[in-house]
Amino acid sequence: MKMLVSILLLAASPAFAAGPSDFYLDSASGRDIAAGSPAADITPVPAAPAGVKQNKNTVSRGIDIQGSGPFSAKTREALTLLEGSTTFTKVIRYIEVIEEADHSGMAAFLPKPTYQVGSRTWTQPVAWYAGTIAHDGYHSLLYHEYEASAGKAPPAEAWTGARAERDCLSFQQEVLTEIKAVQYVNYVQGLMADPTYQNIPYSQRNW
DSSP states (O other): OOOOBOOSOSBOOTTSOOOTTOEEEOTTTOOEEETBOOOOOOOOOOOOOTTOOOOTTEEETTEEEESOHHHHHHHHHHHHHGGGOTGGGGTGGGOOEEEEOSSOEEETTSSSOEEEEOHHHHTSOHHHHHHHHHHHHHHHHHHHHHHHHHSSOOOGGGTSHHHHHHHHHHHHHHHHHHTTOGGGHHHHHHHTSSOOGGGSOGGGOOO
16 A cells, blocks of 8 residues: 655744644654654555635746645745755655645655645744655655565665654755754754654644
């Protein structure tokens, strides 16, 4: 069955002042705590939110952006910020669509690998959102590099799960450092010790 993996998505660093849209998922208990979050699981790709106007002709850095006007503008801003990262260029070919959705996750198995983004991720500060694009792009890289070398779709453990999350978090750290978003680096580092957020079912994510 096709699976969808999601990442460290909606989060600000613990030092970020928490407000109404600032949340993260406690990776140990799964409870909401103010400030930001990761995520990942394996589940079928859902439809875009009801009533979302799709701007299918919006393209930035070769990536098709599909969503509302505010979403498209924020995504273009994040992609512009990522121009400051040479590391990000390793994964840009593995992200063909960034789509506004109810929850966040990377559908690497689609004909056009699609990063679906929930509102509690893309409404975070642009540097954090940019880092999540890099993180999910690395999930897609893992999927497609395995597929290219093995000649078949990868098993889940090749691009999801704790080991894959650590690799994606490490990549995210590099990108955040290059775009000078160092306020998030320690938070991402802390997630690498024992990532469990990926076990939360897609439909239950609040990011």
